[in-house]
Amino acid sequence: MLVEKKKKELLKMARGLGLKGIHHLKKSDIVEKMKEVVLNFVEDEKTTKKQLNKIASALKVRYYAKLQKEILKERLRSLFTTQREVPAPKIKASLSSSSISATRIKKPLKVSPEYEEKPLPKTYDTDRLVLMPVNPYWVHTYWQLSGKTQTRIENQLKDGVKPILRVYDVTFIEFNGSNAHRTLEATVNLDTNKWYMNVPFPNASYIAELGLKSPEGRFIPLLRSNVVKTPRASVSSKSDVEWYDLKRRRRITYEPTGKGVNIVERLFILSSAEFVERYKNITGYSGGGSFARYLER
Amino acid sequence: MPTGYLMIVLHAHLPFIRHPQYEEFMEERWLFEAMIExxxxxxxxxxxxxxxxxDFYITMSLTPPLLEMLTDKVLQQKFRRHLDKLIDLSKKEVSYTKNTPFNLLALYYERIFNEEKKTYERYKGNLVNGFKRFAKEGNLELITCAATHGILPFMREYPGSINAQLKIGIQTHKRHLDIAPRGMWLPECAYFSGLDKYMKNADIEYSFLDTHGIVYGEPRPLYSTYAPVITPNEVIFFGRDLESSEQVWSATTGYPGDFSYREFYRDIGFDRPYEYIKDYIDRSGERIxxxxxxxxxxxxxxxxxxxxxxxxxxxETARRHADDFIYKKELQTKRLSQQMNDIPPVIVAPYDAELYGHWWYExxxxxxxxxxxxxxxxxxxxxxxxxxxxxxxxxxIMEVAPSSWGANGYYEVWLNGSNDWIxxxxxxxxxxxxxxxATYEKPKNIEKKILNQMARELLLAQSSDWAFIMSTDTTTRYARNRTRVHINRFLKLNDDLVSGRYDLGWLKEVSWEDNIFPDLDYRVFRR
Structure with missing residues (x-):
């Protein structure tokens, strides 16, 4: 509840709403001033979502950008309509709750939560270049460099030498470093550690190399990735149907008597826009992440 | 003989969320809401x-984390408390709404929550008993899922993890349901070429794919998604029917958006005065x-x-929608049977179980x-x-196609700028x-304990749910923390294992909190 905030915080919020010259007021009066401003906007039909967002941001409403306009209005109203008389229980940020929640009923972990919430290692001191398929037209790559390799690269990064990421189309070939069907290349910032690459073909095999390129155009590979195959994005032209006998558990020759069912493919762009619109903010409201999965279908 | 068949599959899954050190924990409510609704x-x-x-026949996948949570004593106790409080609130509502148009509804809620409590107690506080009962009757076919709903295509370079996800899934199913599952729901229907070999190895007979997993298969399917196919590695796949999902989801004709159905957003948790509602919302005072x-x-x-x-x-609307749905399935099967002749058409209609009730109340x-x-x-x-x-x-026989049932049909929901850091x-x-x-063949007792806990932490970190939540950009803090916590716990356990400086008290605490898969043996991670 707003009135329980520290005065300093309240003043900061009030400033965000454009209120000035209120330092001398009591907390409850500051809240009243804020209420007046906020409700003026909330109850005005002409107020845009953008304006509401700005107010919500000043008032530290969570996920405001994701909330539908009407819901955000309700949220903003509720900030001022609910009065708490009893002081709130002392709240401790919990081990991993998205909200501050609940009191512990058992002694705390011996290792403090801070240990576990501490940032993850930046690197594991290994050399690794990994390629992952995203969809038929995109691959993702990330790399990790050992301290040794890092130093080696730093020593060579001068006189116009550039770090380069290459993706080779190696569909149906045993890659030897120079026989790719096609080579895609990007100058990368080594510190970004990751890259998304747009690749030309679905159902094709790709391999990546991270290396250095001299101003003369000579490429020295440092790391090579695994091979990935992009998923198919169309119906196969192969239609020679083969059959299997489930009872005898083996391949059989069989002439089907059915003429076959036409294939209907899905156009993902036609995914029920109105419905999605209606429900897209649902997670912001309930906090149920995986509950929202069906919206993606 | 009917002309064709309808195969309804409900995928029931929630990530493993259990924080026994807290009396109440907001994210544990996901389970409670799913149970109630x-x-x-x-x-x-x-x-x-x-x-x-x-005579009815339906298929459900109960994922290993869900089975573990539904049978967990701590969560059962917390659920009872939660349901009792809800019943308590519904009673309060009956007097609060007196002489208002909402009074009948308040009475309705009081009645159905009490009935839920009876159902819950009839199964002795363990809903798995209920599902087991209908499985025994033959009405319900229960299948399993990968251990923690990990996205298997992202583990392609680490066969040990794929083995572990598949085998622990089956083992957990057996432990709770007494029989081996014949089928497995792949997490997010995410498939890559070659996964079938691992599935065959784990004795999985059949699974499901989104439509394009079948129709983009090679050679192309003769009967589209209306007959299952078998891969050269001998795993059977059923494909999701496009029409059935559209009928439920379409903007113009989709059922759940009907104006007479219950509105999800308006909840008394937000509408009632704070003093009145404060004991029934989050402890922090946040309205939910x-x-x-x-x-x-x-x-x-x-x-x-x-x-x-x-x-x-x-x-009445739900009845009308069901009539419409079955009418359309009849037309569809009649049409299909003319094109199929030698095999009866099967319409496969898979949905997230939680759609039914939680989102779509009716x-x-x-x-x-x-x-x-x-x-x-x-x-x-x-x-x-x-x-x-x-x-x-x-x-x-067909090589099925890499795919998933996530947005846009491939892997981008779990691999994009918001979550690729994991x-x-x-x-x-x-x-x-x-x-x-592979190296710890004959571990000391303490080493075995540490290795098993490391395996649990890795499995929990692998849950697709965390990446999914990061992708939807809501409540991401919890998901990010869970990912970090499990990875950090794994790394510390690893350090302790190697250095031999065991932190026994801490190990006990961590094993007490992350207690999923008590029968786990880390050797399942062998390649």
């Missing part, structure tokens, strides 16, 4: 159908859904202009009407995968785990 109502549907001697909602969707109007919900009218009722209608139809009958497979002998860590851990599984 989906799992218990589904069991009640099955009970009514059984009482009316309706209670599950008591008095308004219907009404139309494209603002939340403050919603009209009163009428359960009777909504029920969903379980709709399902009940669908199952009743199918029982009285001569054209289309419901069927389970095992039943269908026993009816056919010939099946097309994979360098997961891959590092996956690599270490399979190496350790």
């Amino acid at each position: 989906t799992y218990i109502p589904l069991l009640q549907v099955f009970e009514r159908l059984e009482m009316d001697k309706i 859904n209670t599950g008591i909602k008095y308004y219907r969707i009404t139309g494209k109007v603002s939340l403050s202009n919603k009209e009163t919900y009428d359960p009777q009218k909504a029920l 969903g379980p009722k709709f399902l009940e009407f669908v199952l009743r209608n199918a029982d009285s139809s001569d054209v289309v009958k419901t069927i389970t995968p095992s039943q269908y497979l026993s009816k056919i002998s010939k099946i097309q 994979y360098p860590h997961l891959h590092e851990l996956e690599n270490r785990m399979e190496n350790l599984a």
Whole structure:
């Protein structure tokens, strides 16, 4: 509840709403001033979502950008309509709750939560270049460099030498470093550690190399990735149907008597826009992440 | 003989969320809400159908984390408390709404929550008993899922993790349900070429893919998604029917958006004065859904202009929608059977279980009407995968296509700018785990304990749920923390294992909190 905030915080919020010259007021009066401003906007039909967002941001409403306009209005109203008389229980940020929640009923972990919430290692001191398929037209790559390799690269990064990421189309070939069907290349910032690459073909095999390129155009590979195959994005032209006998558990020759069912493919762009619109903010409201999965279908 | 079959598959899954050190924990409510709004109502549907001697057949995947949570004593105790409080709140509502148009609804909620409590106690506080019962009756085919719903295509370079995800899934299913599952729901239907080999190895007979997993297969399918196919590695796949999902999801004709259905957003958790509601919302004072909602969707109007919900009218709508659905399935099967001739068409309709009830409040009722209608139809009958497979002998051989049932059909929901930072860590851990599984052949007792806990931490970090939540950009803090916590715990355990400086008290605490898969043996991570 707003009135329980520290005065300093309240003043900061009030400033965000454009209120000035209120330092001398009591907390409850500051809240009243804020209420007046906020409700003026909330109850005005002409107020845009953008304006509401700005107010919500000043008032530290969570996920405001994701909330539908009407819901955000309700949220903003509720900030001022609910009065708490009893002081709130002392709240401790919990081990991993998205909200501050609940009191512990058992002694705390011996290792403090801070240990576990501490940032993850930046690197594991290994050399690794990994390629992952995203969809038929995109691959993702990330790399990790050992301290040794890092130093080696730093020593060579001068006189116009550039770090380069290459993706080779190696569909149906045993890659030897120079026989790719096609080579895609990007100058990368080594510190970004990751890259998304747009690749030309679905159902094709790709391999990546991270290396250095001299101003003369000579490429020295440092790391090579695994091979990935992009998923198919169309119906196969192969239609020679083969059959299997489930009872005898083996391949059989069989002439089907059915003429076959036409294939209907899905156009993902036609995914029920109105419905999605209606429900897209649902997670912001309930906090149920995986509950929202069906919206993606 | 009916003309064709309808195979309804409900995928029931929630990530493992259990924080025994807290009296209440906001994210644990996901489970409780799903129990109150989906799992218990589904069991009640099955009970009514059984009482009316309706022949119905339905398939459900109960994922390993869900099984572990539903049978967990701590969570059962917390759920009882949660349900009792809800009943308490519904009583308060009856007097609060006196002489208002909402009083009947308040009475309605009080009644159904009490009925839920009875159902819950009838299964001795363990809903798995309920599902088991209908599985024994033969109405329900239960299948499993990968251990923690990990995205298997992202583990392609680490076969040890794929083995572990598949085998622990099956083992957990057996432990809770006493029999080995014949089928497995792949997490997010995410498939890559070659996964079938691992599945075959783990004795998985069949699974499901989204439509394009089948129709982009090679060679192309003769009967589209209306007959299953078998891969050269001998795993059978059923494909999702496009029409059935569109009928439920379409913007213009989709069922759940009907104006007479219950409005999800208007909840008394937000509407009531703070003092009145404070014991029933989050301890922090943050307002959240209670599950008591008095308004219907009404139309494209603002939340403050919603009209009163009428359960009777909504029920009529659900019945009408079920009639429409079965009518369309009859037309579809008739049309398909003319093109198929030698195999009866099967329409595969998979959904997230939590859609029914939690999001679409009337969903379980709709399902009940669908199952009743199918029982009285001569054209289309419901069927389970095992039943269908026993009816056919010939099946097309096909290499099925990499795909998922997430947005846009591939992997981008779990691999994009919001969540790609997790994979360098997961891959590092996956690599270490399979190496350790190979090197520690005869561990000391303490080493074994540490290695098993490392395996648990890795599995929990692999849950697709965290990446998914990061992708939807809501409540991401919890998901990010869970990912970090499990990875950090793994790394510390690894350090302790190698250095031999064991932190026994801490190990005990961590094993007490992350207690999933008590029967786990880390050697399952061998390549």
